[in-house]
Amino acid sequence: MLYRTYRPQKFSELVGLDTVKNTLLSQVKSKKTGHAYLFAGPRGPGKTTTARILAKAINCENPKAGEPGGKCSSCKQIREGRFIDLIEIDAASNRGIDDIRALREKVRLAPSSGKHKIYIIDEAHMLTEPAFNALLKTLEEPPAHAVFILATTEPHKLPDTIRSRCQRFNFERASVALIVQKLKEITKKEKAKVSDEELEEIAKAAGGGFRDAETLLEQVLTGGQKVEELVGAARLSDLGEFFEHLLNKRTSEALFFINNLYGKGVEMENLTVRILEYLRDLLLIKAGVGDELVEVGKEQYSKLCQHADAVTAPQLDNMINKFTQAYEYMSQSAIPILPLEVAVVEIAGGAGEASASKPAARKPDKQKPVKPNDDQWLALMAAVKPLNHSVEALRRSCRLGKVTARTLTIQAFYNFHKEKLENPKSKTVLGAAMKQVFGRPLQLKVELTKNK
Numbered sequence: 001m002l003y004r005t006y007r008p009q010k011f012s013e014l015v016g017l018d019t020v021k022n023t024l025l026s027q028v029k030s031k032k033t034g035h036a037y038l039f040a041g042p043r044g045p046g047k048t049t050t051a052r053i054l055a056k057a058i059n060c061e062n063p064k065a066g067e068p069g070g071k072c073s074s075c076k077q078i079r080e081g082r083f084i085d086l087i088e089i090d091a092a093s094n095r096g097i098d099d100i101r102a103l104r105e106k107v108r109l110a111p112s113s114g115k116h117k118i119y120i121i122d123e124a125h126m127l128t129e130p131a132f133n134a135l136l137k138t139l140e141e142p143p144a145h146a147v148f149i150l151a152t153t154e155p156h157k158l159p160d161t162i163r164s165r166c167q168r169f170n171f172e173r174a175s176v177a178l179i180v181q182k183l184k185e186i187t188k189k190e191k192a193k194v195s196d197e198e199l200e201e202i203a204k205a206a207g208g209g210f211r212d213a214e215t216l217l218e219q220v221l222t223g224g225q226k227v228e229e230l231v232g233a234a235r236l237s238d239l240g241e242f243f244e245h246l247l248n249k250r251t252s253e254a255l256f257f258i259n260n261l262y263g264k265g266v267e268m269e270n271l272t273v274r275i276l277e278y279l280r281d282l283l284l285i286k287a288g289v290g291d292e293l294v295e296v297g298k299e300q301y302s303k304l305c306q307h308a309d310a311v312t313a314p315q316l317d318n319m320i321n322k323f324t325q326a327y328e329y330m331s332q333s334a335i336p337i338l339p340l341e342v343a344v345v346e347i348a349g350g351a352g353e354a355s356a357s358k359p360a361a362r363k364p365d366k367q368k369p370v371k372p373n374d375d376q377w378l379a380l381m382a383a384v385k386p387l388n389h390s391v392e393a394l395r396r397s398c399r400l401g402k403v404t405a406r407t408l409t410i411q412a413f414y415n416f417h418k419e420k421l422e423n424p425k426s427k428t429v430l431g432a433a434m435k436q437v438f439g440r441p442l443q444l445k446v447e448l449t450k451n452k
């Protein structure tokens with residue numbers, strides 16, 4: 001596991017977090033560490049990693065300028081996860097009742113092998129009230145040998161009485177640049193060749209978390225997966241672009257966006273989930289809880305905030321409803337992309353409507369229902385035009401039928417047109433155009449239809 005191999009073992013190995021590491025380093029160096037710490041911040045930047053480094057530094061037999069030396073038995077045992085005086089409690093798993101009870105019983109006992117007993121309580125906000133009370137009693141009179149490190153993504157959920165007894169450290173979201181820097185160090189050590197652009201894609205997809213970024217990188221290095229396959233499908237940054245299309249009523253751009261991904265073989269259900277996740281993030285930010293609940297990188301977060309400001313609550317509500325509906329219809333749809341296209345058209349409005357018109361009372365025009373496929377058809381014909389005018393001239397005599405992963409069907413209204421489309425020259429021209437529009441080679445089928 002790359003994540004374990006390259007997990008920082010010293011303060012200096014932490015990427016970013018300058019204030020946190022400098023303060024802790026100088027505390028350890030001057031032997032002025034506290035008894036209770038609160039590590040607050042979103043998932044990802046390294047709260048528990050920092051907690052373990054701190055545990056090592058204060059227990060180390062040969063610390064160097066505040067850093068753990070790494071060679072003594074305490075350092076080794078902590079690194080291997082078998083140091084008896086480091087107790088990690090995951091408050092999320094059983095809400096900490098038994099653990100805190102055990103903690104109260106044992107905390108007074110002197111450490112078995114180290115200098116200090118360290119308690120790391122992860123997701124501390126999940127503790128129950130009795131557990132908080134028990135913890136508070138211990139924090140009020142902590143034994144000299146005990147150090148508590150509470151890590152949480154939601155510091156506001158901790159009682160004031162607990163918070164006020166802790167030294168608080170804020171862990172900020174890592175920027176994409178910082179994550180790239182870390183990934184670069186890893187690829188260098190692994191002697192792997194991954195381009196800077198690809199590392200950036202991975203960092204963006206990981207949304208501000210080192211661990212997720214390293215897991216993705218590992219999949220690329222060991223599984224031989226292409227970065228594009230892994231993360232390119234529905235990059236968050238791209239979804240921002242898609243959202244802007246919707247918000248600004250750019251229907252055709254939004255349709256091209258999803259069709260382009262469809263062409264690349266992206267599962268439409270997955271895409272819909274990603275879109276809904278994006279909208280959920282906006283909802284959480286609008287509700288004022290984005291800082292705690294939205295897990296993305298710094299740049300992405302500020303972009304999300306801009307979008308949350310730009311969209312009204314009813315608009316957002318409408319989008320969430322429409323895409324949820326699309327998701328429900330998807331499993332029954334003959335054309336997987338169609339429900340998504342319908343949602344786009346319903347949200348952004350039909351093609352050809354002026355983008356400046358009133359956004360609120362917008363309803364699809366009843367007289368001329370917009371078929372989402374029309375956009376694909378027009379795009380296909382636009383791609384044909386420079387190659388062959390006579391094929392493009394068939395635009396009004398045919399229409400687009402079913403598009404599957406491998407085939408594309410054109411429906412012709414007259415046999416004359418059908419034959420024309422089926423001649424080798426037209427097939428070549430259409431083949432090139434289909435590849436351009438749908439991003440994959442498709443087999444052409446032409447069928448005769450009576451319904452104009």
Ligand SMILES: [Zn+2]
Nearest residue numbers: 060070072075
């Ligand atoms: Zn040591």
